[in-house]
Amino acid sequence: MGSASLESFLQQRRAELSCDAVVVSDTGMPDADHPALTYSLRGIIAFELALHGPSRDLHSGIFGGAVDNPAMALSQLLARVRGKNGRIVIPGFYDGVAPLSAYERRELKRLPLSDRKLQQLLGVKKLFGERGFTPTEQRSARPTFEINGLTSGYQGEGSKTIVPAWARAKITCRLVPHQKPARVRKVVCDYLRKICPPTVRLEIEAGHGAEAYLVSPQSPQAQAALRALREDFQREPVLLREGGSIPIVNEFKRVLGADTLLLGLGLPEDNAHSPNEKFDLDCFANGQRTSALLWRELTQPAK
């Protein structure tokens, strides 16, 4: 829910929580054989749109045709956010987005999850994303505008012949390094207000927001984590950009001055945020061993 009270908690307990680094195990690995250190997270802004039409649900026979339908107005509003090539067409939406370096694009290509496997994992006939980027890049290093929920009118069995009084959409945008949440929120809201027709009233409720996170995998702590992973898995760890958001890590950096090691062992098929979310027992065992090795490596000078 955005952890609104965490920052003040950190401020109050600052001395007690003083540390060299934070370890968070809320990220993943590309598959059970590839240990991974995550060096970037996407940020987020959340908000909810409400389009208000008539003062009550109306009989769609008696009045339908002479009054705008908020569910149609909402569809038309949302439809104008994303272009056919998968790009968000809101002016200024991509301002400041850090481009992917050639090195990062090469590294991301090395990941063992093929497009075909990803497609099977998600159960879709066809992947879809911003043209010019691979699926791995689209879901980790590019911003998104995602509808998380739609609600309007009648939702029960069968039909009910109404023009709904209102329509709502829950939205979250994922942000990438160097996008400012407040600025993205502003360009999105300005655009939606500008294209909203005069036949409905647009209300926007702001939710939580967090910047993206990007940290060097060359730090002594990161190097210690990579050694621990290498020793436990007997395999070279991969470096990951994670598409999800962990807003807490920005607070750790700002309040405690500490970088976060994102050392997670979730698998793509763990159904994160989906029904039947799970955590693999082998990954649990690996996590225990890696953690033990990490404490040892953190006390050793880099080789």
Added chain:
Amino acid sequence: MGSASLESFLQQRRAELSCDAVVVSDTGMPDADHPALTYSLRGIIAFELALHGPSRDLHSGIFGGAVDNPAMALSQLLARVRGKNGRIVIPGFYDGVAPLSAYERRELKRLPLSDRKLQQLLGVKKLFGERGFTPTEQRSARPTFEINGLTSGYQGEGSKTIVPAWARAKITCRLVPHQKPARVRKVVCDYLRKICPPTVRLEIEAGHGAEAYLVSPQSPQAQAALRALREDFQREPVLLREGGSIPIVNEFKRVLGADTLLLGLGLPEDNAHSPNEKFDLDCFANGQRTSALLWRELTQPAK
């Protein structure tokens, strides 16, 4: 719900139900001072669209950006149904629509409900409908494509960062005389299937359907009804086209061979199909008197 069992009931009881005319009091009058006889009803087709995307709700951070969002795909699909001028852009949608005669347009203009009063009644800042027609014409003599409900993803408090597995829309189209429900259903479904992107799977569930109704206000029964209204209200009745649908009347005509007198006393502010639906007690009293007068007039030869 479309009264699926009514036709077979009428067939079974045909002899018992044999009659010269049917009286249905499920229509309205423009205001409490203007008695009305309705001579036309709009027809209807109902259906539900489902767009299926990933096999489950997905984490919008881990996967968002590389997979189409069914709620966005649905918005873009629905957005392409209605043009800026309020016309439905589905090819063939208006085929066969009976044009309004100059006489009808003049009669409809005489109704006492002004655009300003309608706007206030509905609680909107601005009316909206198909260009080239008055609001009265739009809501009684022109077909519509109306979204009755939208459902997708998370609908509770706050936010949930998912790409929904599916998105659904409940739709009804109002039809006008000479449109064939089966044909309109076909052109609508064909269009939606044609424009549906390959990244989601479209499923269309058909609901009920009914033709529009149009009957002469010159029949002996209609004339008797007009005399009854005139005598009770001491005022010249108006002739109405009703935007709503009463599918039953088509069954009465087909099975019993009887036309229906649509002699209703609902007021525009009765909140039909809305919360707090009501029926005015004065209208109830007028209905009793008019009904008594109608039985007398039906037995008298036309003057």
